[in-house]
Amino acid sequence: MKKFLTTLLIFSLLTLSLPLFASCGGSDGAVTLYVYNWGEYISDGSEGSPDVNAAFEDWYKETYGVTVKVNYSTFSSNEDMYAKLNSGASHYDVVVPSDYMVARMIEEGMLRKLNKENIPNVQYIDMASMFGNENPYYDPENAYSVPYTYGTVGIIYNTTMVDEADIGSWDIMWNEKYEGNILQFNNSRDAFATALFKLGYDVNTENEAEWREALSLLMTQKPIVQGYVMDEIFNKMENGSAAIAPYYAGDFFTMYEDNEDLAFFYPEEGTNVFVDAMCVPTSSQNPEIAERYIDFMLSEEAAIANAEYICYASPNKLVTQNEEYRAAMEELHPDAMEILYGTDGIDMQFYENLPTERLMLLNELWEDLKIESSINVSIIVMACLIVGGCAAAGIFFFVRKRRRKRYIDGLWN
Amino acid sequence: MKILSRTYMWLVFALLYAPILVLVVFSFNEGGSLSSYTGFSFRWYGELFRDSVALQSLKNSLFLAVGSATLATVIGTFAALGLDRMRNRYVKGAVNAVTNIPMMNPDIVTGVSMMLLFVALAGILNISDILGRWTMLIAHTTFSLPYVILSVLPRFRQFDKSLREAALDLGCTPAQSFFKVELPQILPGVISGFIMGFTLSLDDFVISHFVSSPDFQTLPLYIYNQTAHNVKYSMYALCTLIIVAILALLLLVNFAGGIGDRTKRRKEAVK
Numbered sequence: 001m002k003k004f005l006t007t008l009l010i011f012s013l014l015t016l017s018l019p020l021f022a023s024c025g026g027s028d029g030a031v032t033l034y035v036y037n038w039g040e041y042i043s044d045g046s047e048g049s050p051d052v053n054a055a056f057e058d059w060y061k062e063t064y065g066v067t068v069k070v071n072y073s074t075f076s077s078n079e080d081m082y083a084k085l086n087s088g089a090s091h092y093d094v095v096v097p098s099d100y101m102v103a104r105m106i107e108e109g110m111l112r113k114l115n116k117e118n119i120p121n122v123q124y125i126d127m128a129s130m131f132g133n134e135n136p137y138y139d140p141e142n143a144y145s146v147p148y149t150y151g152t153v154g155i156i157y158n159t160t161m162v163d164e165a166d167i168g169s170w171d172i173m174w175n176e177k178y179e180g181n182i183l184q185f186n187n188s189r190d191a192f193a194t195a196l197f198k199l200g201y202d203v204n205t206e207n208e209a210e211w212r213e214a215l216s217l218l219m220t221q222k223p224i225v226q227g228y229v230m231d232e233i234f235n236k237m238e239n240g241s242a243a244i245a246p247y248y249a250g251d252f253f254t255m256y257e258d259n260e261d262l263a264f265f266y267p268e269e270g271t272n273v274f275v276d277a278m279c280v281p282t283s284s285q286n287p288e289i290a291e292r293y294i295d296f297m298l299s300e301e302a303a304i305a306n307a308e309y310i311c312y313a314s315p316n317k318l319v320t321q322n323e324e325y326r327a328a329m330e331e332l333h334p335d336a337m338e339i340l341y342g343t344d345g346i347d348m349q350f351y352e353n354l355p356t357e358r359l360m361l362l363n364e365l366w367e368d369l370k371i372e373s374s375i376n377v378s379i380i381v382m383a384c385l386i387v388g389g390c391a392a393a394g395i396f397f398f399v400r401k402r403r404r405k406r407y408i409d410g411l412w413n
Numbered sequence: 414m415k416i417l418s419r420t421y422m423w424l425v426f427a428l429l430y431a432p433i434l435v436l437v438v439f440s441f442n443e444g445g446s447l448s449s450y451t452g453f454s455f456r457w458y459g460e461l462f463r464d465s466v467a468l469q470s471l472k473n474s475l476f477l478a479v480g481s482a483t484l485a486t487v488i489g490t491f492a493a494l495g496l497d498r499m500r501n502r503y504v505k506g507a508v509n510a511v512t513n514i515p516m517m518n519p520d521i522v523t524g525v526s527m528m529l530l531f532v533a534l535a536g537i538l539n540i541s542d543i544l545g546r547w548t549m550l551i552a553h554t555t556f557s558l559p560y561v562i563l564s565v566l567p568r569f570r571q572f573d574k575s576l577r578e579a580a581l582d583l584g585c586t587p588a589q590s591f592f593k594v595e596l597p598q599i600l601p602g603v604i605s606g607f608i609m610g611f612t613l614s615l616d617d618f619v620i621s622h623f624v625s626s627p628d629f630q631t632l633p634l635y636i637y638n639q640t641a642h643n644v645k646y647s648m649y650a651l652c653t654l655i656i657v658a659i660l661a662l663l664l665l666v667n668f669a670g671g672i673g674d675r676t677k678r679r680k681e682a683v684k
Binding site (some may be wrong): 032034036038039040041044045046047071072073074075076077087088089090091092230231234235238239240254257258291310 | 444445446447449460463464466528531532535539541542543544565626627628635637638639640641642643644645647659
């Protein structure tokens with residue numbers, strides 16, 4: 001019976017895997033386009049949204065008569081993406097790094113100049129209102145990248161827990177009234193920026209003393225911070241276990257959907273703005289199709305689908321001037337358009353790619369901040385463990401000795 | 414004392430299963446939120462089956478788990494056989510230690526060194542895209558191999574050598590004696606090695622992170638990358654399905670093992 005069941009088990013597993021093996025040799029002359037984007041950063045057909053990649057495949061087949069298969073994979077940080085691309089192990093045709101990473105990749109010759117003739121829709125990108133001029137700082141010639149989305153950092157707060165009088169400035173994150181209810185970024189650049197903004201310094205400052213000052217400010221904040229978190233912010237803010245958190249404007253809407261008590265504001269001292277831009281790496285094997293993919297992403301339908309799915313601000317005039325899009329966003333949150341696009345009066349700063357020694361300083365300071373007090377805790381924990389271990393061992397040997405003695409005594413009787 | 418040990422046991426169970434229970438319960442939550450339960454619904458299961466990327470990753474993960482576990486089981490069983498037959502005690506000890514090293518090695522070291530090996534190999538062989546399905550299969554087979562050996566080897570030790578000698582004496586070839594006499598005896602070890610390899614491969618993230626390619630994403634990689642923004646609620650549904658599948662597999666195996674032991678006991682009783 002056992003033998004029968006185990007054979008059955010192994011057999012079923014093997015038969016289960018057969019179709020998987022069969023599906024291996026999938027290439028039937030179609031061109032594969034490798035797209036590497038942030039996780040959850042495209043309208044992919046879930047929850048009734050249009051599947052943009054599938055739409056591109058259909059469109060390409062219709063327009064050019066060539067079957068293109070989009071291979072869409074994702075990353076969770078710029079550094080991950082950079083490492084993967086740099087290892088030379090895989091080739092991608094379209095990547096979507098953030099601004100400072102675009103600058104770094106241009107510097108290192110990892111990106112290819114775009115042939116804008118293949119990207120006519122680039123005319124709808126509203127550079128001037130985003131950057132104040134036609135060329136973004138990270139791509140001075142505006143030759144290597146096309147903005148995909150942009151976003152801003154602001155402060156999300158729970159209106160039932162926070163006094164309206166306290167909002168408006170970064171100071172709220174240092175307000176002792178909200179001790180234990182404040183969340184801080186768990187990423188060095190964003191966390192230090194909150195302190196630098198509060199101090200009124202440049203977020204890309206060259207001055208070491210200013211970075212150190214920011215550290216001491218973060219140190220004073222540490223006792224009242226509930227935790228250093230990233231995507232846990234969603235749950236913590238949604239279920240009201242934290243009152244104040246700095247995060248990206250687009251993600252605020254996702255939280256607001258689940259908890260209507262949440263609200264959002266831009267601090268008066270200024271805040272961070274970032275752009276994620278589509279680029280073609282030099283290692284791309286199909287740059288022309290890649291450019292057409294970028295163009296397709298800028299077309300009205302795809303761009304609106306993405307903007308509605310991601311909820312980040314779109315640099316595309318076809319999107320921002322579309323009535324249906326505006327209506328959809330306003331349905332999401334009455335002030336959605338204002339939050340996403342009404343950033344004119346606010347001092348918006350980009351993170352620039354810091355020189356190596358600044359990055360090392362930042363890492364060092366970040367470690368100081370994160371380790372400093374938890375070292376005491378870990379020493380106590382370690383000490384407890386050692387003492388506890390010794391006590392357990394002592395008891396164990398004592399009991400064993402007594403048992404043996406009793407056993408030997410037993411033998412004598 | 415008894416109450417204390419009971420509560421302790423339940424406490425351990427609660428800690429082990431509470432997170433899974435939360436996940437299962439909220440996978441049926443209509444609202445798509447972890448903060449409030451708005452109603453029972455299969456909505457996320459529907460979403461899941463429309464998510465072609467997730468299904469493809471699941472397929473890849475299953476292919477990898479079954480493939481690498483099968484390969485590791487075959488290779489590992491024969492490795493254990495060879496180890497068992499070694500005469501020289503010191504050589505045996507040394508080989509045993511060497512096979513155990515990949516198990517103690519931190520995953521990240523294995524992952525990075527695997528990637529470097531493959532990239533170097535690609536340079537030598539002049540292949541442009543070496544990473545993918547097959548490199549993943551090799552990597553996963555490699556790291557599950559020691560676990561298979563570890564679970565098969567004790568079975569060989571328990572095995573009564575005279576049985577094999579008798580089989581050979583009665584005219585079996587060595588191969589026949591292995592498949593007819595030894596294999597049925599060591600089968601439980603082989604199966605547990607296979608299941609070990611299967612589960613290890615299914616939930617491996619670190620090594621896959623290094624040796625994967627855009628053509629071949631596994632489920633853990635897919636879910637991890639979603640944390641860049643917000644993990645989809647349909648992933649809760651997927652995880653629930655996986656838990657149910659694993660649970661069924663485990664029950665089946667335990668059930669099978671239990672029946673085997675019982676029939677053996679019965680036979681022994683008859684004797």
